[in-house]
Amino acid sequence: MTNKKKASKPMKAIKVTSENKCSLCTGTKCCQYITLHIDTPRSMADFDTLLWQVSHRNIQFYKDSDGWFMLVVEAPCEHITETGQCGIYEIRPMICRGYSNDECEFDSSAEEGFDLFFDSYRSLDDYCRKRYKKWDKRFKKLARK
Numbered sequence: 084m085t086n087k088k089k090a091s092k093p094m095k096a097i098k099v100t101s102e103n104k105c106s107l108c109t110g111t112k113c114c115q116y117i118t119l120h121i122d123t124p125r126s127m128a129d130f131d132t133l134l135w136q137v138s139h140r141n142i143q144f145y146k147d148s149d150g151w152f153m154l155v156v157e158a159p160c161e162h163i164t165e166t167g168q169c170g171i172y173e174i175r176p177m178i179c180r181g182y183s184n185d186e187c188e189f190d191s192s193a194e195e196g197f198d199l200f201f202d203s204y205r206s207l208d209d210y211c212r213k214r215y216k217k218w219d220k221r222f223k224k225l226a227r228k
């Protein structure tokens with residue numbers, strides 16, 4: 084005797100609208116991180132600082148059409164309720180009020196809009212070595228001292 088599971092009925096597709104989108108967003112994606120605009124890094128010393136920072140847990144960097152940003156990931160807002168709602172909706176910060184869900188992480192991952200993205204020391208170090216041909220020379224000089 085076989086014990087086949089009954090095929091479940093296909094679920095009716097829910098039409099996503101800007102009104103219901105946030106309630107369908109598992110994990111309340113946009114409330115899980117913070118971003119900090121930073122000066123555009125130009126020199127090797129600037130990138131040295133970024134390399135130190137990206138070595139710390141949950142720190143990433145990206146560049147998009149608005150410039151360079153530090154991204155602190157896995158930093159959920161303390162006001163997210165157990166049901167994924169905003170617990171301080173009526174008095175939420177202006178930044179949250181100004182965030183539109185027209186095109187947000189529900190539709191596609193934020194990384195898709197980045198020109199550059201560094202989620203580890205290794206990825207940023209590789210970029211620096213390609214960008215600056217003399218990247219290693221400084222270390223050799225230091226070693227000779």
Ligand code: SF4
Pocket residue numbers: 104105106108111112113114183184187188189
């Ligand atoms: S704005 Fe977008 S990412 Fe944020 S909770 Fe709503 S659907 Fe999710």
Ligand code: SF4
Pocket residue numbers: 113114160161162163168169170171172175176179
């Ligand atoms: S205050 Fe509310 S809307 Fe803003 S990040 Fe926290 S949970 Fe999200």
